[in-house]
Amino acid sequence: MTVPTRSARSSAELIRAEGPVLAHNYHPLPVVVARAEGTWVEDVEGRRYLDMLAGYSALNFGHRHPKLIEAAHRQLDRLTLTSRAFHNDRLAEFAEGLAELTGLDMVLPMNTGAEAVESAIKVARKWAYRVKGVPSDQATIVVADGNFHGRTTTIVSFSGDPAARDGFGPFTPGFRTVPYNDLAALEAAIDETTAGVLIEPIQGEAGVVIPDDGYLTRVRELTRQAGCLFIADEIQSGLGRTGRTLAVEHESVLPDVLLLGKALGGGIVPVSAVVARREVLGVLGPGEHGSTFGGNPLSAAVASAVVDLLATGEFQRRASELGEALDAGLSALTGRGITAYRSRGLWAGVDIDPAIGTGREISERLLREGVLVKDTHGSTIRLAPPLTITREELHSALASLEKVLLQGT
Numbered sequence: 001m002t003v004p005t006r007s008a009r010s011s012a013e014l015i016r017a018e019g020p021v022l023a024h025n026y027h028p029l030p031v032v033v034a035r036a037e038g039t040w041v042e043d044v045e046g047r048r049y050l051d052m053l054a055g056y057s058a059l060n061f062g063h064r065h066p067k068l069i070e071a072a073h074r075q076l077d078r079l080t081l082t083s084r085a086f087h088n089d090r091l092a093e094f095a096e097g098l099a100e101l102t103g104l105d106m107v108l109p110m111n112t113g114a115e116a117v118e119s120a121i122k123v124a125r126k127w128a129y130r131v132k133g134v135p136s137d138q139a140t141i142v143v144a145d146g147n148f149h150g151r152t153t154t155i156v157s158f159s160g161d162p163a164a165r166d167g168f169g170p171f172t173p174g175f176r177t178v179p180y181n182d183l184a185a186l187e188a189a190i191d192e193t194t195a196g197v198l199i200e201p202i203q204g205e206a207g208v209v210i211p212d213d214g215y216l217t218r219v220r221e222l223t224r225q226a227g228c229l230f231i232a233d234e235i236q237s238g239l240g241r242t243g244r245t246l247a248v249e250h251e252s253v254l255p256d257v258l259l260l261g262k263a264l265g266g267g268i269v270p271v272s273a274v275v276a277r278r279e280v281l282g283v284l285g286p287g288e289h290g291s292t293f294g295g296n297p298l299s300a301a302v303a304s305a306v307v308d309l310l311a312t313g314e315f316q317r318r319a320s321e322l323g324e325a326l327d328a329g330l331s332a333l334t335g336r337g338i339t340a341y342r343s344r345g346l347w348a349g350v351d352i353d354p355a356i357g358t359g360r361e362i363s364e365r366l367l368r369e370g371v372l373v374k375d376t377h378g379s380t381i382r383l384a385p386p387l388t389i390t391r392e393e394l395h396s397a398l399a400s401l402e403k404v405l406l407q408g409t
């Protein structure tokens with residue numbers, strides 16, 4: 001079978017064709033990607049772009065990493081789906097590997113990030129009633145302002161983003177919001193009804209917001225003292241992005257419940273997981289939670305190959321080393337079109353001087369220079385290249401950024 005190299009329609013025609021038939025819940029940059037390899041994507045007309053977004057960290061290993069593609073092909077030729085009505089021969093290896101990689105005991109396989117978050121909310125509530133002894137239907141979960149945990153009705157119930165919430169009520173009760181990086185507010189919000197504290201160790205969607213040193217350590221202490229769960233949403237921050245397997249490792253903290261997604265599917269299939277201590281995930285019994293596709297053999301095979309890649313430590317090391325180059329490059333541009341930035345590993349939120357342009361405008365100018373990034377929240381752009389990026393490619397992306405910033409208004 002041959003793969004056609006070009007769509008019969010041009011980029012412009014394809015974008016126009018989407019208008020009347022595709023829901024308008026996104027505002028994509030005007031590029032129509034047709035193929036990709038490693039850190040590079042190619043549009044319908046054959047123009048090449050350096051991918052500095054990597055599917056919001058779903059492509060941590062780049063596009064079509066040979067080991068992941070091989071794992072997928074091999075599994076496609078053998079077994080793709082069983083449902084959980086039966087065992088499949090890939091699931092044990094996936095769960096063992098992920099438990100070992102994270103240092104936790106038990107794995108609940110799901111598909112999307114939002115499903116992992118939903119699953120963790122259910123597990124935390126059940127744990128609160130069964131183990132902690134919270135009176136029925138009284139459990140609360142403390143969350144942070146500026147959070148992004150997904151798009152379901154329950155999750156947008158505790159979003160602070162008006163676009164995510166407005167028009168979607170009534171909302172799910174049982175959540176308390178505190179400012180991010182504010183330990184006093186967190187401590188005040190926790191009481192005997194608290195099932196857990198759900199936070200991102202670094203807030204990605206908010207613009208790569210990194211809490212003060214010691215924050216995660218103190219969240220761990222506070223939750224332990226209060227007898228509630230520390231639930232870390234590492235769907236975007238995890239799996240090598242920050243220079244460690246998990247962002248919580250920067251403070252040597254182990255949460256009770258860890259949420260993974262995005263890169264876990266190797267850029268091939270949606271795979272997410274709740275990973276937790278046995279005492280916590282052990283509260284689920286047959287029929288109490290599930291998913292038709294969760295833990296399917298194709299997903300398990302690809303995710304096992306992802307775990308194998310991470311077990312080498314190579315990608316964490318690259319993110320850490322090249323992260324220094326990224327930080328140095330952004331530091332040199334601060335005051336020259338960038339007002340501030342935050343970075344950890346190969347991940348950065350960059351605040352653009354509003355006099356030069358909005359985040360969207362800068363993203364569009366970078367697109368014309370052959371570099372893909374995406375704005376988040378007005379004047380901020382997010383950089384999250386594949387962890388396979390070379391030093392030369394990173395420097396070339398930074399040079400393109402410098403060029404578009406110096407173009408000015």
Ligand SMILES: *Cc1c(COP(=O)(O)O)cnc(C)c1O
Binds near residue numbers: 113114235237
């Ligand atoms: C992307 C993301 C989610 C939601 O994942 P989906 O797969 O889009 O449902 C949840 N939490 C965080 C931190 C994320 O970055």
